[in-house]
Amino acid sequence: MLSTLLIASLAILAIAVLGCMYRLLAGPSVPDRIAALDTIGVILLSMIAILCMLLKTSAYFEIILVIGILTFIGTTAFARYIERGVVLDDGDGKSNR
């Protein structure tokens, strides 16, 4: 019973990732694509949590944490890049190139 519900949820999440892919490819501006990428990462994280329950193993919990951290760092880096033109600067708004 539980595994049926879990597999149905996995299917719904896979369709959701496809919708995000549409926005990622078609989005008119760069921040649209970044928001879609962020959502894909977050959905991937919950898919791995469901996979853990389905396989009854706790081996993939580290992957949940790593994907969460990488999604956040990636969104932050992209946002800084489109705002200032560089990822790292001196903190005074000027680039260090």
Add this chain to the structure above:
Amino acid sequence: MMETVSLIGEWAIGLLVLAGAIIAALSVFGLIRFEDVYLRAHAATKSATLSVMFILTAAFLYFAFYLGEISIKLLLGIVFVFLTGPVAGHLNGRAAYRSGVSLWSGSVHDDMKAALKKEREGVRKKSK
């Protein structure tokens, strides 16, 4: 007796996961259908975070009750997603406004325009 409790727990966890998946699907529906990047950030940030927290909570309960394993890593993941999801959405929206992505033509109110203009004039005076 124990079997009944176990069955109810399975149903509760399964429905929690299903609710999370449906919320994620609705969030992506908003991401596709809304008009500009700020409205889309509204759909993508809040409800996606809620769906992940539902599913991770269900996983935590499943591992705690059925496999007898209290997982600190999952709790850490829940707290981390709860903290960073809205922050990432805010950063993305701020970068979008400052890099000049225009609002939807049906938007009626824009407080940020005046504030940003004042800030830029201040910077220009300081640099002279």
